[in-house]
Structure formats: C-alpha cells, structure tokens
Amino acid sequence: MNLRRPRRPALSIPKHARPVVAPAVRAPRVRHATGDLIATCRKRLEPLPSDDRCRVGLPSRASVAHFTPSQGVRGITSFVVTKPTTDLETAGRIGFGHREDLGFVEGVRAWNKEDKMGWRASDTRELLLEDAFVPEENRLGEDGQGFVNFMRTLDAGRIGIAALSLGLAEGAFDVALRYTSEREQFGRKLREHQPVQFRLADLATDIEAGRHLTYHAVWLKERGEPFTKQAAMAKLFCSELAMRGTLQAIQLLGGAGYTSDYPVERMARDAKVCEIGEWTNEIQRIVIGRQLVREAFGD
Known part of the structure; x- marks a missing residue:
C-alpha cells in the first residue's frame, strides 16, 4: 500500500481510476475501466483556485445527446510512458494496448510538459479541450452530479496520499539507517552516537504512528463507516512526516544526502507535493476541525 522501496516511485492505478469507477453506471464503467487504454488522465482546473472545487467550471455547449467542452484545463497522467498520445505504434512497442472500439477523442490535445520540482516520472501537461465531442453514453454518473461524485473520491484519495507519503518516509528512513550503520566518525559508526539515535528514534516512532493512522482510515472505509476525518488526519500527518523525514535523512547523510x-x-522533492495534493494541508485542518465540531455539537 505504500512505496517502501526508495528507488521505485509510482502512482497507483486507483489514483486515476477511482473517478471513473466510483460514480459510473455499469455501461461506461465496463467500457472504460478494462485496463486497455493507453493513457489515463486526471485533470484539475487552473488558474482557478485548485482547492475551491465549488468554483470549478468547464464551459460547454450541451445538447440532448452530448456535450462539447471548450476550455483548456490541466491534466496529469500516470507516467511519462503513458502520456496522452495517439501514436499506437510507439505504444505497442512499450507494451500498452488500445481497444479499437475506444477511439481517441477529436479535439483533445496534450500541450507543453511542465518542468516540476518532483514527481518527474509523472508526465504533467496542459490538457487542451477544443470542441471535444463527448457522447451521452460516455458520461459518468447522473446529469448534474459530477461535483458530488468528484467530492466522494477525495476521502479515498487522501488515504492514497497518506500511504504514498508514508512510503517516502520509510524509504528515507531506510537509507539513513543503512548509511549511519556504515559511515564512521570519531572512531564509531554514526548510529552509535546518541544524537543520531534520537533522530532515528523520532522518525521510527512517527512512521509507526502514521502507519496506524492510515490503516485505521482504510479499516473504516472498508467497513463502510464514515472516514472523512480519519482520512484527513492520515493525509495531514503522513505528508508532513514525509517532508520532515526526508529532510532529516538528508541531514543524517550530511553532504552526501544533498547529492x-x-x-x-529526490525523495524530499517528491514529498513536497504530498502536502499540496488532494487539497492542501491547510484544508485538511479545516476538514478535521469541522468534523470535530460536528461530532461534538451536531453542527
């Protein structure tokens, strides 16, 4: 559930499939959640406030049978090897297939690749929708329920970010522990120095706490119980732990950690976006606070 191996960063399939699977009626779900597509894309609207989903809008010309969005948005694909493309020959060499009955949509283009601080394995581009025709049968969920269905995916998404963050923290801890077990200073291994042991002890304790927070949120979700507060807590704690833990690991490695x-x-660069994605940690604190008040006073 998390990315323990420090040299194998990844984005999970559920990260992008969840908005398709969760609200969809059976027909489009069967067609689009088969694993046969070359690429998947999860979009966010910019330059609108990314956390103000109530203001998100996509101008379109609707008719009885279809709608036609006509505004550029930003999208993020799973991996650079699955970037939006119609080059079937290249995709075939890579090993990705595409069903003939799921044709590419005219009017959808991927634009310039963003030069990001981290998550550089993830191909992030501007996604241009130019009179892209979307037939009625491709709509996911009921008419007018897009915002509601999208919001339902956020809690589960926060658990995913918590797990990813936890993996980054664990990976950084593993590297630091190995390095301090091999490197010697003042005639002793670094791990034998008390200040180093204190840092390692604090990190190990926080990682264990983050793991239990994350697993508890998953447990509630699987039981069908409310888990909004727990998901926000797990995301908040683990993402800040990832940032703190990776920086601590760099400090323990000294100059070597900066190279x-x-x-x-790289882990530190990757960790930063975990404090931002699936809504910022400031929003997580608002969510937690509101849930606490609601539970205590029914407001």
Whole structure:
C-alpha cells in the first residue's frame, strides 16, 4: 500500500481510476475501466483556485445527446510512458494496448510538459479541450452530479496520499539507517552516537504512528463507516512526516544526502507535493476541525 522501496516511485492505478469507477453506471464503467487504454488522465482546473472545487467550471455547449467542452484545463497522467498520445505504434512497442472500439477523442490535445520540482516520472501537461465531442453514453454518473461524485473520491484519495507519503518516509528512513550503520566518525559508526539515535528514534516512532493512522482510515472505509476525518488526519500527518523525514535523512547523510548519489534528495522533492495534493494541508485542518465540531455539537 505504500512505496517502501526508495528507488521505485509510482502512482497507483486507483489514483486515476477511482473517478471513473466510483460514480459510473455499469455501461461506461465496463467500457472504460478494462485496463486497455493507453493513457489515463486526471485533470484539475487552473488558474482557478485548485482547492475551491465549488468554483470549478468547464464551459460547454450541451445538447440532448452530448456535450462539447471548450476550455483548456490541466491534466496529469500516470507516467511519462503513458502520456496522452495517439501514436499506437510507439505504444505497442512499450507494451500498452488500445481497444479499437475506444477511439481517441477529436479535439483533445496534450500541450507543453511542465518542468516540476518532483514527481518527474509523472508526465504533467496542459490538457487542451477544443470542441471535444463527448457522447451521452460516455458520461459518468447522473446529469448534474459530477461535483458530488468528484467530492466522494477525495476521502479515498487522501488515504492514497497518506500511504504514498508514508512510503517516502520509510524509504528515507531506510537509507539513513543503512548509511549511519556504515559511515564512521570519531572512531564509531554514526548510529552509535546518541544524537543520531534520537533522530532515528523520532522518525521510527512517527512512521509507526502514521502507519496506524492510515490503516485505521482504510479499516473504516472498508467497513463502510464514515472516514472523512480519519482520512484527513492520515493525509495531514503522513505528508508532513514525509517532508520532515526526508529532510532529516538528508541531514543524517550530511553532504552526501544533498547529492544525487543517494535517493533522499529526490525523495524530499517528491514529498513536497504530498502536502499540496488532494487539497492542501491547510484544508485538511479545516476538514478535521469541522468534523470535530460536528461530532461534538451536531453542527
């Protein structure tokens, strides 16, 4: 559930499939959630406030049978090898297939690739929708329920970010523990120095706490119980732990940690977006606070 191996960053299939599977009626779900598509794309609207989903809008010309969006939006694909493309020959060489009955949509284009601080394995581009025709049968969920269905995916998404963040923290901890077990200073291994042991002890304790927060949120979700507060807590705690833990690992490695010879500098760059994605941690605190008040006073 998390990314323990420090050199194998990944984005999960559920990260992008969840908006398709959760609200969809059976027909489009069967057609679009088969795993046969070359690429998947999850979009967010910019330059509108990314956390103000109530203001999200996509101008379109609707008719009885279809709608036609006509505004550029931003999208993020799973991996650079699955970037939006119609090059079937290249996709075939990579090993990705595409069903003939699921044709590419005219008017959908991927634009310039963003030069990001981290998550560089994830191909992030501007997604242009130019009179893209969307037939009625491709609509997911009931008419007018798009916002509601999207919001339902957020809690589960926060659990996913918590798990990813936890994996980054664990990976950084593993690197730091190995390094301090091999490196010697003042005639002793670094791990034998008390200040180093204190840092390792604090990180290990926080990782264990984050794991239990995340697993508890998953447990509630699987039981069909409310888990909004727990998901926000797990995302908040684990994402800040990922940032704190990767920076601590860099400190424990010293100058070596600041170089690309060790993966902790990349982990730190990757960790930062976990404090931002699936709504910022400031929003998580608002969600937690509101849930606490609602539980205590019924407001």
